[in-house]
Amino acid sequence: MIDGFSFLQKELIIPILLCGLVVFNIYVWKEWQTKQRGRFVVNSIVALITILALGILILEPTKEVEINDSQALVLTDNYNAVVKDSLLNYYKGIKVLDYNPVKLIRKELDSLTNVIVLGDGIEPYDFYLFDSIPTTYIPNAAPMGVTRLNYTEQLVLGCELKVSGSYSTPIEKSFLVLQDSRSNGLDSIQLIENKNVDFNLTTRPKVAGAYVYQLAVKDSVGVILETNPIPIKVLKKEPLRVLILNTFPTFETKYLKNFLAESGHEVIVRSQLTKGKYKFEYFNTPTQPVYQFTDVVLQNFDIVITDSETYMSLGKSVKSRFEKSIAEHGLGLFIQPSDFLFNTRSSDAYFKFKRDRINTVKLPTSAAETEKYPYQFDEQLSVEPIDLDGVSNLAAYRQMGNGKIATTSLLNSYQLLLNGESEVYHDVWTTILDKIAKKKGQAVSWESNTKIPRKDEPFHFEVQTNLEEFNIINEDSISVSLIQMALLPSHYSGTVYPKKTGWNTLKVENDSTDFSYYVFEKNDWKALTSTTNIAANKKQFSKKTQKNRTVVVDRPVSQFLFYILFLLGVGWLWLSPKLSAEG
Numbered sequence: 001m002i003d004g005f006s007f008l009q010k011e012l013i014i015p016i017l018l019c020g021l022v023v024f025n026i027y028v029w030k031e032w033q034t035k036q037r038g039r040f041v042v043n044s045i046v047a048l049i050t051i052l053a054l055g056i057l058i059l060e061p062t063k064e065v066e067i068n069d070s071q072a073l074v075l076t077d078n079y080n081a082v083v084k085d086s087l088l089n090y091y092k093g094i095k096v097l098d099y100n101p102v103k104l105i106r107k108e109l110d111s112l113t114n115v116i117v118l119g120d121g122i123e124p125y126d127f128y129l130f131d132s133i134p135t136t137y138i139p140n141a142a143p144m145g146v147t148r149l150n151y152t153e154q155l156v157l158g159c160e161l162k163v164s165g166s167y168s169t170p171i172e173k174s175f176l177v178l179q180d181s182r183s184n185g186l187d188s189i190q191l192i193e194n195k196n197v198d199f200n201l202t203t204r205p206k207v208a209g210a211y212v213y214q215l216a217v218k219d220s221v222g223v224i225l226e227t228n229p230i231p232i233k234v235l236k237k238e239p240l241r242v243l244i245l246n247t248f249p250t251f252e253t254k255y256l257k258n259f260l261a262e263s264g265h266e267v268i269v270r271s272q273l274t275k276g277k278y279k280f281e282y283f284n285t286p287t288q289p290v291y292q293f294t295d296v297v298l299q300n301f302d303i304v305i306t307d308s309e310t311y312m313s314l315g316k317s318v319k320s321r322f323e324k325s326i327a328e329h330g331l332g333l334f335i336q337p338s339d340f341l342f343n344t345r346s347s348d349a350y351f352k353f354k355r356d357r358i359n360t361v362k363l364p365t366s367a368a369e370t371e372k373y374p375y376q377f378d379e380q381l382s383v384e385p386i387d388l389d390g391v392s393n394l395a396a397y398r399q400m401g402n403g404k405i406a407t408t409s410l411l412n413s414y415q416l417l418l419n420g421e422s423e424v425y426h427d428v429w430t431t432i433l434d435k436i437a438k439k440k441g442q443a444v445s446w447e448s449n450t451k452i453p454r455k456d457e458p459f460h461f462e463v464q465t466n467l468e469e470f471n472i473i474n475e476d477s478i479s480v481s482l483i484q485m486a487l488l489p490s491h492y493s494g495t496v497y498p499k500k501t502g503w504n505t506l507k508v509e510n511d512s513t514d515f516s517y518y519v520f521e522k523n524d525w526k527a528l529t530s531t532t533n534i535a536a537n538k539k540q541f542s543k544k545t546q547k548n549r550t551v552v553v554d555r556p557v558s559q560f561l562f563y564i565l566f567l568l569g570v571g572w573l574w575l576s577p578k579l580s581a582e583g
Helices: 010-033 040-059 081-090 106-110 124-130 251-262 295-299 308-313 316-329 422-436 526-540 560-582
Strands: 005-007 061-067 071-075 095-098 114-119 135-139 145-151 154-156 161-168 175-179 185-190 197-203 209-218 224-235 241-246 266-274 277-283 303-307 332-336 353-355 375-377 383-385 395-400 403-408 444-448 459-465 482-484 491-496 502-508 514-519 551-556
Touching: 005 010, 010 040, 040 560, 071 081, 081 114, 106 124, 124 526, 135 526, 145 224, 145 526, 161 209, 175 197, 185 197, 224 514, 241 251, 241 308, 251 266, 251 277, 251 303, 251 422, 295 316, 303 308, 308 332, 316 332, 316 395, 316 403, 332 422, 395 422, 403 422, 459 514
Parallel strands: 071 095, 071 114, 114 135, 154 224, 241 266, 241 303, 303 332, 332 403
Antiparallel strands: 005 061, 061 551, 145 161, 161 197, 175 185, 175 209, 209 224, 266 277, 353 375, 383 395, 395 403, 444 459, 459 491, 482 491, 502 514
């Protein structure tokens, strides 16, 4: 209002103003009708002051005051009560706020000059609430349980399901058991007390479908101490049509084509002998040499695998046809790595690399180290990592319209086969090729961006489609708003808040295309969730100590003066007629 003054009951200003004018006018008219007019002016002024004093008392006046010492202790899940008590003793008068992800605390935060967060931390989707507030985070110690987890959420029938991760401070002689949907044990490992244990559990699903496996912790006599769900989707195996292009035969291609052929895929290999002359090999497919890369020819394949020298030597028009087939028809292109690729301009190679001077890498399920080129992928827009057995910087793909282009920094991956680690080799190449293969018969493809979805919390997803008009609905047939990506017009992102646990579904209205995702119970994967939140909060609130911000708040103004004016006014107006009568 005026000079920092305001009223607590702002919404009553107009009604009180109107009522005051009506009462004042009635009083003036009544006073004018009396025969004693000697005190008319005085009484009118006193009446006006009395009405104004009463109105101000009802509106409750306030004054803006600057403060910089209003602190709060925000308590999050699993906070340490001892640390809490110590902070309350040290910071006298500090406010205590209980953080609940489903209830906003924005109003309470607006009046604070700094905040101390205690416990597992704030959910990442609520970080924005603390953007303007100096915040100190006091993290919990590492929780007991699974603190790291990797597994294949979607795999092809016949492929191995791998569940790997870390277990912190286990109970002595307890076991970690991978169970199927009927609680049958599939694989297990014994845990050692007071030691972080890395685990790798495997199994091969035998039937396609959506299942919820379990990762159970059992004591030495088999009593279940804890279980956590592992939802997976097992897809029916469909053969891919693969074209391999090489300038000359290589051992990498030799073993790769054999793996693809043994897996039932239709493979054509073209190796250049001399200029214009090629050698063709055919596996699980009729003889059909490929000399020209027309739009029709490229549409016949799901994946093209080529060495970098062959692809870079293609003419500009041929490359344009490849890119058109990738963008419009979803063709997958894999460029076999070489020194030539890593030293090619990023505009031609589709990827940026930076030298890391590391020539080997240890895959979690491999007994020995694997060779790699001394490079790693640099961050780029539209480039996403491909997780290879828990290692995320060995392969990546670039989204181009409906299709993908991928490569890897692995060198001579066939050495895995020669070392007797065929399962690791198969999993590496299955993961890469499944990620970039053309999606058959799908007008819409889906991808989840939330690792552990929970009830009433945001679940983020992406949709890729060439449909011009479509509508995504949830299980209650309610439309879901989508945001179209500026640089990728065929890509959309959306957010929903699931209302039930278990399998949930999103689908395209008036279409059979749908997407199933699993919503976890609140107590599922508690240690994993805590570890993830603690790491995210440490990163978010790791800034150097900031000065308290200055906050302007409305503080009540003393109403004593207005009470006195009101009482004096009422007393005068009551006494005035009696004095006039005596006179």
